[in-house]
Amino acid sequence: MTTENKLAITGGKPVRDSYLPYGRQWLDEDDIQSVVDVLRGDYLTTGPTIDLFEEKVADYVGSHYAVAFSSGTAALHAACFAAGISQGDEVITTPITFAASANCILYMGAKPVFADIDPLTYNIDPDSIEKLITPKTKAIIPVDFTGQPVNHDQIQKIAKAHNLIVIEDAAHALGASYKGETIGSISDMTMFSFHPVKHITTGEGGMITTNNREYYEKLLQFRSHGITRDPKKLSQNHGSWYYEMHFLGFNYRMTDIQASLGISQLQKLNDFIKKRRHLARTYNDKLKAISHIHLPIQDAASTSSWHLYVIDLKLDSLKGNRDDIFNAMQKENIGVNVHYIPVYLHPYYQRLGYQEGLCPNAEKLYKGMITLPLFQSMNEEDADDVIKALKKVVNYYS
Numbered sequence: 001m002t003t004e005n006k007l008a009i010t011g012g013k014p015v016r017d018s019y020l021p022y023g024r025q026w027l028d029e030d031d032i033q034s035v036v037d038v039l040r041g042d043y044l045t046t047g048p049t050i051d052l053f054e055e056k057v058a059d060y061v062g063s064h065y066a067v068a069f070s071s072g073t074a075a076l077h078a079a080c081f082a083a084g085i086s087q088g089d090e091v092i093t094t095p096i097t098f099a100a101s102a103n104c105i106l107y108m109g110a111k112p113v114f115a116d117i118d119p120l121t122y123n124i125d126p127d128s129i130e131k132l133i134t135p136k137t138k139a140i141i142p143v144d145f146t147g148q149p150v151n152h153d154q155i156q157k158i159a160k161a162h163n164l165i166v167i168e169d170a171a172h173a174l175g176a177s178y179k180g181e182t183i184g185s186i187s188d189m190t191m192f193s194f195h196p197v198k199h200i201t202t203g204e205g206g207m208i209t210t211n212n213r214e215y216y217e218k219l220l221q222f223r224s225h226g227i228t229r230d231p232k233k234l235s236q237n238h239g240s241w242y243y244e245m246h247f248l249g250f251n252y253r254m255t256d257i258q259a260s261l262g263i264s265q266l267q268k269l270n271d272f273i274k275k276r277r278h279l280a281r282t283y284n285d286k287l288k289a290i291s292h293i294h295l296p297i298q299d300a301a302s303t304s305s306w307h308l309y310v311i312d313l314k315l316d317s318l319k320g321n322r323d324d325i326f327n328a329m330q331k332e333n334i335g336v337n338v339h340y341i342p343v344y345l346h347p348y349y350q351r352l353g354y355q356e357g358l359c360p361n362a363e364k365l366y367k368g369m370i371t372l373p374l375f376q377s378m379n380e381e382d383a384d385d386v387i388k389a390l391k392k393v394v395n396y397y398s
Helices: 029-039 048-061 072-082 100-107 126-132 152-162 213-222 256-266 270-287 324-330 349-352 360-368 382-395
Strands: 067-068 092-095 113-114 139-140 165-169 188-193 206-210 309-313 368-372
Touching: 029 256, 048 067, 048 188, 067 213, 072 100, 072 188, 072 206, 072 213, 092 100, 100 113, 100 139, 100 213, 126 152, 126 360, 139 152, 152 165, 206 213, 256 382, 270 309, 270 382, 309 360, 324 368, 324 382, 360 382
Parallel strands: 092 113, 092 139, 139 165, 165 188
Antiparallel strands: 067 206, 188 206, 309 368
16 A cells, blocks of 8 residues: 555645555564475374474463464354353453454353453453452453453452453463463463464464363364364274264364464564564653653553554544544554454444443543554654654644
8 A cells, every 4th residue: 555646634745655554464484484394294284283383382371281273263262162151141351352352252152241441551440340240140251452461360359259260362462471470371261363463473373271171171172073082082982083073163273384384483472572562662752742642551560562552542632533533644654543443332232232331431442542553573764654643643633
């Protein structure tokens, strides 16, 4: 995407001649070679590379087990199954997330219950969670929004008091930590996503980490049609070829091709996160002079892995609304985005009976939020272009 010689909405030439996306994968020759090696090998799927990728992720986060899936959404679905979520259950989650965090609850016939967010960190508010617990509540799905871990102390305390399972949606938070503990080792189950805009990519893909052996075995079986070859689980055994389907599972398997890319990418993860943190500090330092925006606030207990950098516009002090600012930034060739539409405001959820006004803090944030570009291959000049464009646009509407 280019400017096509169009003028910026503020008048004159755009800040950039070429379009800067909000996110993008970063691959090198080692990544490409890792995939080529698998393509030339014996296994394209259900082979040893998947096991190796799972072992390396489990080792990185400090969990006993890890199970790879075809997507983060598939991984969440599997976690809900392993947790025993079913018809009539309620599961509490946040509205400021991608729809998958709530859709996985619907897949099980259960009801998503939306807790409001902390207006400072934008993560789910533990006090709001506690107020929504009923005898039907089965689990909590907190989301580490933008890469900042949720308040685990409070959430784990609430879960223990009410005998609830915590399925952490850490799609944004690979490499983050809470009070020194790596995300992926704290909750009953934790989901990571390997979509191209995430910290590492397998093209599409996801992972559940857990320390619970029972969950681990259910996850493995669920991703492969509910089928098992484990002699200890078979009702009868006709030999090494024999297998049984014990429940209705899905084909949610990751391929060895994807896993090989994941292994290669994982070796670079710490460098990727270091770069993201550097860019976030650059934004923090240089954007604080703009009086018309709120910058992200980090919980002192959390160390973010910075998947997203989200600002909140002070709309009361601006002549335009969020969409005006958004469109103006796009005209400057800065690929801003919005993360996210509160889930219950989507038409499908509205038809289920969810109504506007359910989570006031989330809805207020949504009206003013904009995501700035943040990815591994950005350089200082790119970041400066984002800052320059934002100052230009905000000044225009102030």
